[in-house]
Structure formats: C-alpha cells, structure tokens
Amino acid sequence: MSLATVLSRAQNGLTSDLVRVEVHLANGLPGLAIVGLPEAAVREAKDRVKAAITTCGYEFPQRRITCNLAPADLPKEGGRFDLAIALGILAASAQIPSALLDGLEVLGELSLSGELRPVRGALPAALQARRAGHALVVPAANADEAALAAGVRVVAADHLGRLCGALHGGVLTEHEPGVSLAPSASAVSLPDLADVRGQAQARRALEIAAAGGHSLLMAGPPGSGKSMLAARLPGVLPPMSEDEAIEVAAIASVASSGFDARHWMQRPFRAPHHTASGVALVGGGSSPRPGEITLAHRGVLFLDELPEFDRRVLEVLRQPLETGQVTVSRAARQEDFPARFQLIAAMNPCPCGYLGDNGGRCRCTPDQIARYRGRISGPLLDRIDLQIFVPAVDRAQLTRPAASDAEPSAMVRERVVVARQRQLQRAGKRNAELQPAELDRDAALDAAARALMESAMSRLALSARSYHRVLRVARTIADLAGADRVSSAQVAEALRYRGWDSAGA
Known part of the structure; x- marks a missing residue:
C-alpha cells in the first residue's frame, strides 16, 4: 500500500473540525511535503516525525512522501497532527496494519524519542468524535480530560512505539478514567x-x-x-x-x-x-x-x-x-x-x-x-x-x-x-x-x-x-x-x- 488515511481534529476557536491526514508514497527524490494550509509548527512536524519513527526502530521510507491535511482551506496549527502523520507514513509503507485505523481519530505531539506530549483541545475533539461515532487516541496526559465526554472510546498512548505494538497486536485498550462524572464537593x-x-x-x-x-x-x-x-x-x-x-x-x-x-x-x-x-x-x-x-x-x-x-x-x-x-x-x-x-x-x-x-x-x-x-x-x-x-x-x-x-x-x-x-x-x-x-x-x-x-x-x-x-x-x-x-x-x-x-x- 502506498496510500493511507488517518483521521484527526483541528482546533479552531472552540470548535474541533475533522481533518483527514492523507499520506502518499511515490517514487522520486526522498522527502516529506506537508500541504493543506499548515502553519509553521505543522510544517516542522516533518523533522519530529522522522526522528520519532527512526528512534522507535521503524524505517522512515526513502521515497517522496506527500502528506495532505484535508480540507485544504481549513487552517492547521500546533503539533497535534504529529501522531497522525507518523501513523499515516507507517501504514502507507506497510510497517503497521491499517485495519484498526478505520474509525479512529488521532491527536498528539511527538518528541524526538517518540514520547507523546499533550495538546490543547482534547475535550472538544472527544465531544466531536463521540458525535461522529469514532474512537479517539490521545496522549496519556490528555486521557482523563477526553474521557469526560461520556460515551466516547478513549485510547491513551504515551509512546509511538508502544502504540504501534498495540496496533500489531490488534487490540487497543480503552482508557479507564481517573475522574468521576459525579458532582464533587x-x-x-x-x-x-x-x-x-x-x-x-x-x-x-x-x-x-x-x-x-x-x-x-x-x-x-x-x-x-x-x-x-x-x-x-x-x-x-x-x-x-x-x-x-x-x-x-x-x-x-x-x-x-x-x-x-x-x-x-x-x-x-x-x-x-x-x-x-x-x-x-x-x-x-x-x-x-x-x-x-x-x-x-x-x-x-x-x-x-x-x-x-x-x-x-x-x-x-x-x-x-x-x-x-x-x-x-x-x-x-x-x-x-x-x-x-x-x-x-x-x-x-x-x-x-x-x-x-x-x-x-x-x-x-x-x-x-x-x-x-x-x-x-x-x-x-x-x-x-x-x-x-x-x-x-x-x-x-x-x-x-x-x-x-x-x-x-x-x-x-x-x-x-x-x-x-x-x-x-x-x-x-x-x-x-x-x-x-x-x-x-x-x-x-x-x-x-x-x-x-x-x-x-x-x-x-x-x-x-x-x-x-x-x-x-x-x-x-x-x-x-x-x-x-x-x-x-x-x-x-x-x-x-x-x-x-x-x-x-
């Protein structure tokens, strides 16, 4: 497979709009191009993603990689798309199975070691994922927050390598929230x-x-x-x-x-x-x-x-x-x-x-x-x-x-x-x-x-x-x-x- 699609969410004001992260591998000079109205932090994802993939023991494809963040007229900002881009590259190069990515939304900023860092707007994204009937993968630090949206399946991930291992195993464990929805005193x-x-x-x-x-x-x-x-x-x-x-x-x-x-x-x-x-x-x-x-x-x-x-x-x-x-x-x-x-x-x-x-x-x-x-x-x-x-x-x-x-x-x-x-x-x-x-x-x-x-x-x-x-x-x-x-x-x-x-x- 040379084409993969991973769902994510952009944060605009208080809304969280669906973004399709489309990754295509083609012959040509090696490189990663990110298109779809990305701002500076999103464009810099190419270096974070490459380092994270290689640090986790996977191969970064030596091919021409095009990553499209659709819709193209929606502004994209922050490092929230790092994990989706990384999973898209690994799925397009057949290094991870893509079956579990269907109906799954992904958020998370990557460190160079593959650790996942928290992002803003996890709860609005979880509310929208619930309406769409999708599960949501978020950094572990955002998991309790996302779980406040009762009814959505939240998967907490703390490292790219461990998340890919769970995908290979065919099972993504749902996060058990540490916060009760009961009124507190x-x-x-x-x-x-x-x-x-x-x-x-x-x-x-x-x-x-x-x-x-x-x-x-x-x-x-x-x-x-x-x-x-x-x-x-x-x-x-x-x-x-x-x-x-x-x-x-x-x-x-x-x-x-x-x-x-x-x-x-x-x-x-x-x-x-x-x-x-x-x-x-x-x-x-x-x-x-x-x-x-x-x-x-x-x-x-x-x-x-x-x-x-x-x-x-x-x-x-x-x-x-x-x-x-x-x-x-x-x-x-x-x-x-x-x-x-x-x-x-x-x-x-x-x-x-x-x-x-x-x-x-x-x-x-x-x-x-x-x-x-x-x-x-x-x-x-x-x-x-x-x-x-x-x-x-x-x-x-x-x-x-x-x-x-x-x-x-x-x-x-x-x-x-x-x-x-x-x-x-x-x-x-x-x-x-x-x-x-x-x-x-x-x-x-x-x-x-x-x-x-x-x-x-x-x-x-x-x-x-x-x-x-x-x-x-x-x-x-x-x-x-x-x-x-x-x-x-x-x-x-x-x-x-x-x-x-x-x-x-």
Whole structure:
C-alpha cells in the first residue's frame, strides 16, 4: 500500500473540525511535503516525525512522501497532527496494519524519542468524535480530560512505539478514567464566608448576587474585605450541571493553560490584573482564542481596583454583560465565544481610598474624586445590578475571637440553591437573564410597590435598564424569601443596592 488515511481534529476557536491526514508514497527524490494550509509548527512536524519513527526502530521510507491535511482551506496549527502523520507514513509503507485505523481519530505531539506530549483541545475533539461515532487516541496526559465526554472510546498512548505494538497486536485498550462524572464537593476546599467579620450588608448582597446570578460592585476603603468577600462567592454558588461542567471544561481545554481534570465541576474564578488589555479580556489574536470573560463562563470574573483598568478595556464588557456572548472578528476569521460570567468588581471610593471612613483621613478634592470615578463610564455602571459600600471593619469586632455561630458558606449555599431552583422551575433561567416581557410576568408589582418604584425612578434618575435590573434583583430577594410575588419591601431593598455613592460619601 502506498496510500493511507488517518483521521484527526483541528482546533479552531472552540470548535474541533475533522481533518483527514492523507499520506502518499511515490517514487522520486526522498522527502516529506506537508500541504493543506499548515502553519509553521505543522510544517516542522516533518523533522519530529522522522526522528520519532527512526528512534522507535521503524524505517522512515526513502521515497517522496506527500502528506495532505484535508480540507485544504481549513487552517492547521500546533503539533497535534504529529501522531497522525507518523501513523499515516507507517501504514502507507506497510510497517503497521491499517485495519484498526478505520474509525479512529488521532491527536498528539511527538518528541524526538517518540514520547507523546499533550495538546490543547482534547475535550472538544472527544465531544466531536463521540458525535461522529469514532474512537479517539490521545496522549496519556490528555486521557482523563477526553474521557469526560461520556460515551466516547478513549485510547491513551504515551509512546509511538508502544502504540504501534498495540496496533500489531490488534487490540487497543480503552482508557479507564481517573475522574468521576459525579458532582464533587469542591466547595469544601474553597474559602469560607464564616471567615468574614461583620459586613452584614455585603454578605447579604453576595447571597443575592449568587442566588440570581447578578453582577456586583463593592466600593470601600482599603482593607474593608472586598477581595475577601469576592473570593468567597464561588463557595456559595449552586453546583453546575453536567452539561455546564462539560462546557466549562471544553473552554479551559483550548486555553493556553489547558484543563486540569482535578477541577472538574468547579466553577471558574478569574481575577485578571488591572494591566490586562482588551484582547486579554475579550479574546483575539490572529487565530482567535478565548479571553478572560470566556474563561469565566458559568463562573466569576473578579475585577479588583476597577478604576485602575483602562477605560477602553472596561468598555468591552458592556456587550457581553447584556448578551452573554462575544464575537471576535479578524480579517479572515470570526469566532463566537460564550461569556455568561458573573461580574464582581471592587474599587476604592476615591483616589486615596478613605472617603466615607469614620477616621476622616480623606483629603481628596471633589475634582479628584470626580476624575477618579469618571474612569468608569455611566453605561457600564448602569449594567451592574448591585452596587454597595463596604465600610471598614470595626476594630473591636476585628480583634475579638471569631463567633462560633458565624454563618458558613454551606448554610448560605443551601438558601441560594433553593432560590435558584425556584427560578429555573418558573422561567428556566436565572433572574439576571430575565427579559422585560418575562419580568412583566414573573415580577409584576402591586400598587404600593409600583408607587415606590416610580418615586425612586424620579429621585434616583434611573434609566429603563436600571429599572429592569432593580426588578430582577427584587425578584431574587423574593425567591430567597420563598415569596411568589414581589412586595414593596423587596423593591425597597433592591433599590438600596443602587446607591453606594451616597452611603460612602
């Protein structure tokens, strides 16, 4: 046989497209040509493959070898095709049997010794292989990740020579996953809300945000516990469903850091530094890759020192906050990335940070305060559901022993789970995602609540967007209370979370 075909997968954005690696041996000057729109790392595979084949004791054919990666108009990048090219050459030269290659997809980067190195995107490739009804060969380091796609036959390979030996034996052993698909108690290892001293209003706002999936802005002096509270939000969020966990794991799989199977069923918590660029947040590059807002999908995006971010960087958050997705467009490529994250932000109330502090230490002028807060645009603030002031903790409360009755995250999480279940049963989505027509149905106001809302809209100059966000928060407060209708008391509490400025100043 002088022609062999091995199936593989290209990684483009979050998709994993089928690639047919066609290898043909012909008479002529010895050499290996790779065609089919390969980028530099793919073209360099010829040297890795040749060294790996000879190191494993096989003969590299002294013939003219053409390797076509079809379809030809699909960009190919990385070393993920090394193993498929090597197996294609060995099958075309009849050094290994080709019967087991039918219905088998192959991924893996080769070292010069024949060892297999992990690649990005093993889980999306496994999901696509499952849909196609194919088995999947991956490096051993990617096997647990690929096995998360229940129903696909995963074969773990750590060395080209041993894989070829298994092909000669006619048996490829299915990998036994080391990760259970059962929901894990990952919240046990997360920071506990019981560690927070005082801050009753902030704890309440955090519970509301967790229950309804709302965004939250905390403003307060340094050391008041804003970052500490944000780090404890994942511990009170409801557990993910299996479909959501697969979605999160697939996104992490294509990121540069890859997916760690030990984090299965854990909601992501991303906290980029304030020097991050717009591309780092949204995603991009010549071959678009997901940014921080996509890596925080189904989890939390924490932006500390919010005014220190470049204003143009913050503005890229406006559209994803509304739609839950982002489209990254380049000259030749366009990718849609999910971005249904929960934004938690923290900031100081003024440049020195001590505005509103009881010690009276702030010496900032009104003009300095206005310039500092002006770094955050009105339209972005309008999209943040809960905005609270977090005062400094009282010294006496901070130094006394921790109270034995301090409410832990597990107790708060129980209430959050019940409230979230009410939302899903009623509307099939979180309250933060309710549309105006759904709010008219699920958060209808009685006469007293409507009068309160009309007065607040006039007094606080609320926009139509703010009005709907207050209704969503009020609906979540009602769900936490187990109420079917939204009362004026719940509207009043929701309105208190729209005016941190007056509380802080």
